Amino acid sequence: MKKRSFPLPKVYQLLGTGPVVLVTTSANGKPNVMALAWHTVMDFAPPVVGLVVGEQSLSFKTLKATKECVINIPTAELAKQVVGCGNTSGRTVDKFTKFGLTPVAAVKVNPPLIAECYASLECRVVDVKLVAKYNFFILKVVKAWVDPTIREPQTIHQRGICEFMVAGKTITIPSKM
Amino acid sequence: MKKRSFPLPKVYQLLGTGPVVLVTTSANGKPNVMALAWHTVMDFAPPVVGLVVGEQSLSFKTLKATKECVINIPTAELAKQVVGCGNTSGRTVDKFTKFGLTPVAAVKVNPPLIAECYASLECRVVDVKLVAKYNFFILKVVKAWVDPTIREPQTIHQRGICEFMVAGKTITIPSKM
Numbered sequence: 001m002k003k004r005s006f007p008l009p010k011v012y013q014l015l016g017t018g019p020v021v022l023v024t025t026s027a028n029g030k031p032n033v034m035a036l037a038w039h040t041v042m043d044f045a046p047p048v049v050g051l052v053v054g055e056q057s058l059s060f061k062t063l064k065a066t067k068e069c070v071i072n073i074p075t076a077e078l079a080k081q082v083v084g085c086g087n088t089s090g091r092t093v094d095k096f097t098k099f100g101l102t103p104v105a106a107v108k109v110n111p112p113l114i115a116e117c118y119a120s121l122e123c124r125v126v127d128v129k130l131v132a133k134y135n136f137f138i139l140k141v142v143k144a145w146v147d148p149t150i151r152e153p154q155t156i157h158q159r160g161i162c163e164f165m166v167a168g169k170t171i172t173i174p175s176k177m
Numbered sequence: 178m179k180k181r182s183f184p185l186p187k188v189y190q191l192l193g194t195g196p197v198v199l200v201t202t203s204a205n206g207k208p209n210v211m212a213l214a215w216h217t218v219m220d221f222a223p224p225v226v227g228l229v230v231g232e233q234s235l236s237f238k239t240l241k242a243t244k245e246c247v248i249n250i251p252t253a254e255l256a257k258q259v260v261g262c263g264n265t266s267g268r269t270v271d272k273f274t275k276f277g278l279t280p281v282a283a284v285k286v287n288p289p290l291i292a293e294c295y296a297s298l299e300c301r302v303v304d305v306k307l308v309a310k311y312n313f314f315i316l317k318v319v320k321a322w323v324d325p326t327i328r329e330p331q332t333i334h335q336r337g338i339c340e341f342m343v344a345g346k347t348i349t350i351p352s353k354m
Contacts, residue, residue: 018195
């Protein structure tokens with residue numbers, strides 16, 4: 001695996017741009033993966049993240065039961081697989097096999113990292129108060145992995161059901177913060 | 178104003194890419210504005226949005242008291258003003274004057290739209306259950322405005338304190354959804 005351990009207080013830099021992510025879960029040793037666009041960073045250190053997970057999905061059921069997932073961040077070359085993951089259900093398809101995604105064992109949680117994604121965040125659910133009403137899970141990132149050779153990842157960002165904005169150039173603005 | 182009324186069920190397309198936003202509030206007729214990167218769409222129709230608002234800010238105090246705000250989406254030409262808004266407090270500075278932002282009356286809420294932003298979403302707070310613990314406000318978008326001439330907005334997306342990714346090209350992937 002090309003990814004290396006990444007400092008937790010910098011995790012907000014990976015998710016703060018708002019990329020589409022691939023969330024892996026695992027039930028009874030069987031991994032699954034879903035595409036997800038609705039998430040937000042909620043705190044820096046320890047990093048806390050909120051995810052809106054469609055309640056019809058197998059991933060919703062598994063995340064609610066196991067309280068563990070891995071948030072993987074894909075880049076543009078995986079866009080077709082991302083849409084494929086969104087178009088299928090883990091109830092009937094082994095998405096790892098179907099879309100050529102390679103599971104890699106995580107360190108702190110049961111669901112796997114996805115080798116093809118440039119970053120992966122091992123997470124544990126810490127608050128389910130808003131799951132019943134908004135399908136909103138709050139998670140703590142307990143371990144982060146990033147491919148250190150990728151400085152400006154071409155992440156994809158949802159504009160519509162099948163439309164994505166691909167990350168462009170990086171600009172730096174002097175700040176007093 | 179160049180903006181026109183925009184259908185509420187499509188609001189997720191504006192925020193789903195994860196852009197930095199400028200949030201306006203208004204206390205006793207005095208408007209204020211903050212820069213904010215941590216937000217998520219939570220539902221399609223009516224559109225529901227979650228915002229993490231720094232608890233030290235005047236905007237936090239005003240949003241909690243008035244339960245109204247406007248989420249404005251800036252593009253790259255406003256990047257310096259966005260950082261400026263993040264570096265100053267409405268307690269000591271009139272940010273509209275200092276950063277050359279033009280307030281425009283909203284239709285359904287008291288805080289103003291920002292004329293220079295290509296999109297503006299009038300919002301009312303609908304849930305404050307997670308404000309005490311996570312500074313997380315849940316809002317319903319009650320009116321949306323977009324400049325219809327801007328098809329691929331060069332939104333900015335937070336990579337770090339003073340680093341932003343500028344929105345790149347749009348790609349379309351066939352989907353069965």
